[in-house]
Amino acid sequence: MNENGCPYYIEITNCYVSHLAYYIGKKVYPVELEEKYKKEGLEIQFDLYLSKAPSPTDCQIDYVVSLEKISVVTK
Numbered sequence: 001m002n003e004n005g006c007p008y009y010i011e012i013t014n015c016y017v018s019h020l021a022y023y024i025g026k027k028v029y030p031v032e033l034e035e036k037y038k039k040e041g042l043e044i045q046f047d048l049y050l051s052k053a054p055s056p057t058d059c060q061i062d063y064v065v066s067l068e069k070i071s072v073v074t075k
Contacts, residue, residue: 005057005058005060006029006055006060006061007056008029008038009027010027010030010044011027012025012026013025023063026062027060027062028048028062028063028064029056029059029063029064029065030065031053031065031066032066034070037070042072043075044073045070045071046068046070046071047067047069048066048067049067049068050063051064051065
């Protein structure tokens with residue numbers, strides 16, 4: 001939260017779909033993310049789609065995205 005000038009972002013560390021593996025290691029800003037998912041260290045899985053929405057001012061991320069089918073990863 002509040003790093004890189006962003007109110008929040010997601011760092012992608014794993015990808016289960018091979019054609020989207022280039023997102024690994026990227027930081028994305030999800031538009032309209034529910035508050036319950038805005039927790040540091042929370043691991044979630046989701047379907048990702050690029051968005052045409054602008055990123056927040058001074059937010060240094062790789063992509064602005066919208067997320068669907070979000071769920072918390074339990075270990």
